[in-house]
Amino acid sequence: MIDSLLAPGKIATAGMTAQSKRLLIISENIANSQSVGATPGANPYARKTISFKSEIDRATGTALVKVADYGIDRSPFRVEKDPGNPAADKNGFVKMPNVNLMVEMADMREANRAYQANLQVFRQARELVSMTIDLMRT
């Protein structure tokens, strides 16, 4: 069993890493929310997903978090009528990415919140170590 004072820092780091990977996926989705296919009738950008899993760290015996899987959202693409678009099929319909900006924004807010919470844990763990070492001073 390793140092209980140093373990929270390690765990919080794993949490922050996971949430920043999540934010990366979200920003990719937002950036590509209007990206249509290159040729007529082609599929547009498909929304990417990410999922987490909890993993027990061998050294400390504590539960870390890791990215379980990256995935593609299989929900159907929106269809818009836009005949002038290079990606329009013979009927003038364009398939738009299945990205819902509202959903992505809400997800981003939650990811940010989780990131901040992990950061708070990290700071506090550092504070506790500092308090302990300070005991030895004079």
Add this chain to the structure above:
Amino acid sequence: MIDAISKTARLPELQMQPASAPPTTKANTVGGFDSVMKSVATETVNSIHKSEMTAIAGINGKASVQQVVEQVMAAERTLQTTIAVRDKVIAAYQEISRMAI
């Protein structure tokens, strides 16, 4: 630290033996002081050694921060106590050796 304090409490029994005792009174007293000084010194060395071992383990990442800090502080307490005991023992010895003359 409890051991060190109880040693201080035992000091009165190391005073001069009554006159009816064997003539090696002073030798007995010296022997008594001797063992106290020896155990005080041993305890100090042990305490510092233990604290040093824990500190090295701490530097190597084997001991936890809490363990290292606690060990160092305990060594400091023991050291202060044994120094105080040593000083008292030496003072008592000097006092007694003055009386003999």
Add this chain to the structure above:
Amino acid sequence: MSEIQIFGIASQQARWLADRQTVIASNLANSSTPGYKAKDVVPFSSVLEGVQSGLKVTNARHMNDSGIAGQAGASIASTETRIDPFGITSRSGNSVSVEHELVKGGRVAGAYSLNTNIVKAFHKMLLMSVRR
């Protein structure tokens, strides 16, 4: 010599607080993990009871003369975790409440600060008392 006990108890509490902080960290790191249930440590009172019954049963030499219970890894009552009974489960099966965890974390920090300051004060007092 009743104040000598404080170092042993403070040591146990510091260990328990660090363990609680670790569990809180795990909960917050897994706040988005599906199916993860929030955990917490057993209350400190049961850790203390373990210490007291330990002292009755085991040899007092297990504590060195400053009251520290040997190796930190082999504390007399090891900290166990249990599922937090107050967690509310989301649709994905996750029961972590971020605010609840952060509030617990704040309490841990406060208690730890009190702990270290108490130890510091008693350490200073003991050194002073043997000085003259």
